[in-house]
Amino acid sequence: MFPILVEIKRDQNQREVRILSDAGRILRPLLVVSNLLKIKGSKSDHKSFKSLLDNGVIELIGPEEEEDFKTAWSVQYLFGKEGKSSVKYTHCELDMSYLLGLSCSLVPFANHDHARRVLYQSQKHSSQAIGYSTTNPNIRVDALSHQLFYPQRPLFQTMASDCLGKPGYLGQSKVLPKSEFYNGQNAIVAVNVHLGYNQEDSLVMNRASLQRGMFRSEHIRSYKAEIENKESSDKRKKPEDIVNFGKIQSKIGRVDSLDEDGFPFVGANLQSGDIIIGRCADSGTDHSIKLKHTERGYVQKVVLSSNDEGKNFATVSLRQVRSPVLGDKFSSMHGQKGVLGFLESQENFPFTKQGIVPDIVINPHAFPSRQTPGQLLEAALGKGIACVGSLRNATPFSTSSVEAITNQLH
Template sequence: MNQSSIDRGFFRSLFFRSYRDEEKKMGTLVKEDFGRPDRANTMGMRHGSYDKLDDDGLAPPGTRVSGEDVIIGKTTPLSQEEAQGQAARYSKRDHSISLRHSETGIVDQVLLTTNADGLRFVKVRVRSVRIPQIGDKFSSRHGQKGTVGMTYTQEDMPWTVEGITPDIIVNPHAIPSRMTIGQLIECIMGKVAAHMGKEGDATPFTDVTVDNISKALHKCGYQMRGFETMYNGHTGRRLSAMIFLGPTYYQRLKHMVDDKIHSRGRGPVQILTRQPAEGRSRDGGLRFGEMERDCMIAHGAAHFLKERGCKNKTDIVQVFIPYACKLLFQELMAMAIAPRMLTKEVKAIKKKGA
């Protein structure tokens, strides 16, 4: 893709995401309430920033927000059972909604209304500008989808005798297997229509054939099948092959690399298996499965394979203790005392002369 075209605004788009919440009634009197939570009397507050909220608990339009900033503040009164013991100084529990941790944007619109029960309902829309980059997905109108593999500035792109540089370069291997002949017809038809300044009608089962379009293109002074001589942007030399060139309608798809990029060095694990959590939304890990193992075998990466399969594991030590000892530990845990056993690896002692 042409980076200079992108810098001029090519396929630049706005991305909207809506966050919604409503007050819910809990029993006859107690109900949730929108507002800015106060750390002095609210328990369970989130790690994100509450500074963007107004007194009504909503981030006003035009506010710039970033990962895990709270955009809808909501609290719930604590029940009598919850407000005992260490939680006695708290009177509310936080139920706020924060922005997705991987996103940034500007609050575009805030809608505050009431639902059928007379309780308040809020919807906050966040806007962000998405600029095409490597990994974003595009498609023509013929199912020829693909992702951006590389971007080059205009001076590095190939150019024609007329000085035209393409916006998108498509790999020709996409054509034979998918057989999207309609895209090729659209390309040469669009070339004729653009040169003549007319609309092109490509209705099927009419006299609009490839031969007729080719003849019209030839009359316009171009090669019949839409091929042109192009020059290398790096060297300035003429390319040995003729290049198929013409206007084609392309559209940007919703699958963007900003929504899919994911990595982690450490993070949450499952309680039962102690394996990393699964999925990008839970900050999960990437599974090193059977196929990945086979690739490492094929690469001959023996030390890496040993590290992944043997060394890189949680050190869980199995100990044998009397049942009464286990019972004592559990009774201490009921008293808010958590006993821990320090273990170390017992190495076999070699006898002299053995």
């Protein structure tokens, strides 16, 4: 028996058998058609992924092996109209959306969009989006990080998004992923032309929605300085090489927010041009660290620590709360990127007969030119979910028809 991670390739043209076991290879799970009956013969009702692997029902396939297999898109392709298929498949996909990667399979109705837009979303926009990059931001000291104040889970579900959660969240038995796993928020979007400020891919936003906290985020930048251990240093240094920390008047910036140890107190309001870490050499040379020209904010934490090599260092984290301004870039989950072109007052926005005012107004000409009808289907499905209150599925290749989505709105 070979391990499940070993890949065996039989090349008839080269008359050789290649066995691949190196690390870093891409493997994906497929159902073995000849072993599907083992599922029915299993005594246990609960079948874990590992048990299916051990019984040979699921097999991890590499790119070399996949060339010799005939893979069906789903179980229904294994049976034709008369109950038998003319093609003898060897393997079958667990779900049709598993043809895509993790980022692509999170996009709702990805099979309705242009492939270039789905690649934009999965490669660029998903990595640039603001959410919670980590689950322990309070104890981390990153050089630069962005965090969204109120990340939200989408209204719909996909097969891949369900795998991100775990049972028991919010006291429910179903697998629901946490909101922190997602980037962005749910907004009320109107497809309309508004004063010409949303031509092509520009957006018009409701100023009152931004004042209520929509898309508000915090920008955290950390400044780091090494601290020399004078007790463990045996070499005699020159006066210009000995650096001391302290509140020393500097010619390059203001030191009003520094304590006597040269570090600002937690909660200090620093502006552009202030000194964030004060230090000076015995020779009188100023080695203070100054805020960058565009940086300002409140001191969140001051950390004194050491690394694995035994070097001591000090880190000061600066937090700045940011709200969307003109020129900020936004994008939907379908690669529909746009720039904020105008902030409109709520009383000047269109509204429905129920009095609902949109948060964002997008130009209708943005859909046919970028070939993203999937965003229209997502908007229609989201409106139906908001009105009815039931969870709906938007997994690529296996979702409801367009007629079923439109019928729920009537």
